[in-house]
Amino acid sequence: MLNKYSTLLLLGLLFLVASCGKSSYSTFSKPDEAYKSAQEIAELKKMERQQRRLAKKSGLFSKTEKTDGLVKIKTKPARNSRSGKDAAYSSRKVETVISTARSYRGTPYKFGGTTRVGMDCSGLLCTSFQSIGVKLPRTSSEQSQFGPTVSTHDLRAGDLVFFSSTQSPSNITHAGIVTEVRNDNEIYFIHSSTSLGVKEDNLFAPYYKRNFIKAVRPNI
The missing domain is CATH 1.10.8 (Helicase, Ruva Protein; domain 3)
Structure with missing residues (x-):
């Protein structure tokens, strides 16, 4: 009791x-x-x-x-983690960058060019990212440091890809923007080639695969 x-x-x-x-x-x-x-x-x-x-x-x-x-x-999720809303916003920005770059398809190559009269490879990246208010460095070498490095297995639209005609990591000579990832052997990027101007190519085409140096992911 x-x-x-x-x-x-x-x-x-x-x-x-x-x-x-x-x-x-x-x-x-x-x-x-x-x-x-x-x-x-x-x-x-x-x-x-x-x-x-x-x-x-x-x-x-x-x-x-x-x-x-x-x-x-x-x-709760950490404050610096990307919410669904933020991810969707980032996706829209990537779409804007890519559509801007594609609007220059057919523009002839011109060293130092940033207009429809003529465009070089790093100028295409600068102009495309300006459409979302992001200012990239002007040269391909500097642009190759604009974000963390990513593996080709993890590439996605909006990533930046860099090449060297001398196949030397210390001598970046070309740059482009990933536009589409179809499968492990088909990853397309847009760039301004010296011969055909602004166009899209497969990263795994023999020439680009041989001269590929690195890829980075801009924090947008």
């Missing part, structure tokens, strides 16, 4: 459950559970409330989930 102290303690626990939300622990031990005294149950509930208060105060948690009598804290 409960004494006066135990009765008051249990009534207090019932009040806390009503005022603070449901708890993982019953006020009384269940027949199929290991026996817990009223004091033990009170301590367990106190720990739950502290976890909830900490989660709410920190602002880093979206909600708590009870699992096997313990509180499992679910975290």
